Amino acid sequence: MSPEPDPALADRLAQAVARIDAPDVVLAVTRGGRRTVLTGGSALTPPTPRHALRYELGSLSKTFTVLLLAELARAGALALDDPLVAHLPDLPLTHPYARRITLWHLATHTSGLPRIPTDLVVGAVVHPYANGYAAYDTDRLLRTFARTRPRHRPGTRWRYSNFGLALLGPALSRAAGTTYPALLTERVLRPLGLTDTTLGPGTTGTDAIGHRTNGVTPVRSADMGAFLAAGSVRATPGDLLTYLEAHLFPEDTPLAGPLRDVQVPLLRRGWRHRNTHTLTWYHHPASHGPLLFHVGATFGQQAFIGYHPATRTGLVALATRRGRSCRMITTAYETLYALAGQPPERAAGAGGGSGR
Incomplete structure (x- = not known):
């Protein structure tokens, strides 16, 4: 049996889902290896539940x-x-x-x-x-x-x-x-x-199934x-959580060395070189330690994944988008950043199950 969801985390994710203007939305969090998943969106619920669908990751x-x-x-x-x-x-x-x-x-x-x-x-x-x-x-x-x-x-x-x-x-x-x-x-x-x-x-x-900016017209794969x-x-939310957990706990995988290698900060970029980049991840300062993330988009879908090693927290956000104004990327980043602000000892003990 899955552990009981953390009510505070579930409420936070529900509020985040409500801020995203898209036909289909999935927000999923792993904290200390425990998972919480919330879905929503303006479209009718598809025959296959949103959390079980495979999404296009684009640049992810x-x-x-x-x-x-x-x-x-x-x-x-x-x-x-x-x-x-x-x-x-x-x-x-x-x-x-x-x-x-x-x-x-x-x-x-x-x-x-x-x-x-x-x-x-x-x-x-x-x-x-x-x-x-x-x-x-x-x-x-x-x-x-x-x-x-x-x-x-x-x-x-x-x-x-x-x-x-x-x-x-x-x-x-x-x-x-x-x-x-x-x-x-x-x-x-x-x-x-x-x-x-x-x-x-x-x-x-x-x-x-992705959508054009009107949120109704489907976009081909x-x-x-x-x-x-x-x-x-393309990946399901569950697989993306597994992917993030591999980065958070690399020693538990057969790819421990490569997973550590891709997290090492290598160069500075952006205005006045304020932003750091690893071999593949954007690397931003946050409470207790860096926050790593990447985003992606195809013609009709958007994706975000990010993780905070210090609190062993990872977040997946996926949407069939309604244009660039759906607010998914900003909402996902802000949610992860807020979760990273919790002390490591609190994050390590946070519960999480599957709330949909």
Whole structure:
């Protein structure tokens, strides 16, 4: 039998769910290994309960890819400071800076590459709900990289790049001698017990359906094409809690070393370099210790996961969105930040069950 939910935590999450303007909402918290889950939203309750659906994670997928990178580095299959061209040696690169890009630069968004390839920009502006990624195969991705001039010398400036993270997919695949989906499954998903996490749509009725800004018109499942490593992961709230618990208790997993590696602060970024970044996580100051988090979005869904190691607290927020004004990301961050403000001894003893 699940332990009784903490009433104060359940009330806090219910208030947070009410602030999010979206058709479907899930907020889930793990504290000291105990879980509390709340759902809501303006849409009719789907046949499969919201907490059991698989959601598109968008850029949150990058945390899985970089954890895989850290695992392969620990295993000796590659090194973080390997040049990208060492694993993609046949590319006719036209710009000297491109040859200096390392796997570390790609993971930390310091490669100098643009956010997305320029040939995707125009289509995204003219047709915001048309998925240009679907027809973008790996050969096209590599050809585009070969002729792209980095905006600055690698390692000198932080610039968020889906393009750069996408290139980690073929690079890791080449280094390990297998496909990216097989690699992620064998080296990350299976060892962490993430049985409801996939790189594509599941069977009918198991996936959340995204929405356009009107909150009613459905959006088709996001096919990320060659941007698999940057935005293709789908997961249930339960699996995401398991994923966060692995980061909070790495010693209890087969990936203890890589899980610790991805949490080490590595660089400072933002206005006056006030923000810190690890190999994959945003790293903000909070009570008793840092708060780590990442966000993601697809054409019709939003996702947030974050954790506070000092209080062993993690939070998952998922929504089928109604535009950018649904307030999910802000609400999730503020909720986690408030939970992090509780003293560690109180957080460690907080209860939690499954309130839906």
